[in-house]
Every structure is written in C-alpha cells, then in structure tokens.
Amino acid sequence: QVQLVESGGGSxxxxxxxxxxxxxxxxxxxxQCVGWFRQAAGKxxxxxxxxxxxxxxPYYADSVKGRFTVxxxxxxANVYLQMNSLKxxxxxxxxxxxxxxxxxxxxxxxxxxxFGQGTPVTVSS
Numbered sequence: 001q002v003q004l005v006e007s008g009g010g011s012x013x014x015x016x017x018x019x020x021x022x023x024x025x026x027x028x029x030x031x032q033c034v035g036w037f038r039q040a041a042g043k044x045x046x047x048x049x050x051x052x053x054x055x056x057x058p059y060y061a062d063s064v065k066g067r068f069t070v071x072x073x074x075x076x077a078n079v080y081l082q083m084n085s086l087k088x089x090x091x092x093x094x095x096x097x098x099x100x101x102x103x104x105x106x107x108x109x110x111x112x113x114x115f116g117q118g119t120p121v122t123v124s125s
Contacts, residue, residue, distance in 0.1 A: 002026035017082070064083075
C-alpha cells in the first residue's frame with residue numbers, strides 16, 4: 001500500500017523559511033514525477049514544485065521560482081520542499097504527490113495517482 005506522509009508545516013512570518021518533508025512507502029520513486037501541490041482556502045489544488053526523478057529536471061510554478069526548491073532524498077524514499085522568502089499568499093495546505101508517469105511532469109493534480117494528507121503552512125505579515 002502506497003503511503004505519503006508530510007511533515008514540516010507550521011506558522012512563519014513573511015520572509016521566513018520552512019522545509020517540508022515527505023516520506024514515501026510502498027513504492028520506489030525511480031523514473032517518475034514527484035513533488036508538491038498546494039490548496040489555499042477556496043481555491044483549486046495547484047502544482048507548486050515537481051521533479052522528474054529520472055533526470056532531476058524540476059518544474060516550478062512561476063510564483064515560486066527562485067524561492068522554492070524541490071529535491072529527492074538520497075535514500076530515494078523522501079521528497080523535500082525548501083521554501084524561502086515566504087509570502088502571505090503562500091498560505092495553504094501543502095500536499096506531497098507521487099506516481100506521475102509523464103516525464104514532462106504535468107503540474108495538474110489528475111496527473112498524480114498518490115497524494116499525502118497534507119501539511120498546513122501559514123505565513124503571517
């Protein structure tokens with residue numbers, strides 16, 4: 001059974017940093033797209049940062065480029081999201097995603113079969 005468990009969310013002031021972690025079990029993360037989505041109140045879930053593990057090529061939403069970094073752990077079972085220079089508009093529940101099989105890494109949630117339960121991030125001014 002595939003399980004994704006996020007951690008690292010919390011409250012931070014604008015300009016601060018957080019590092020989210022996702023522990024994946026029940027599957028390997030080789031040659032697939034894995035990464036992070038977020039869903040703010042009243043909005044649809046959107047792709048934030050995704051990486052194709054076969055090549056390490058990342059995708060970032062325009063709004064987070066230069067501030068967020070997605071990476072895969074050396075053990076192959078973890079995915080991370082380093083978030084710097086956080087803004088109030090980054091407040092959302094962040095979800096880990098895995099199993100995307102398109103090497104172009106489609107940044108839309110129907111492209112991923114597995115999601116975690118989410119971890120909330122609140123950025124205050």
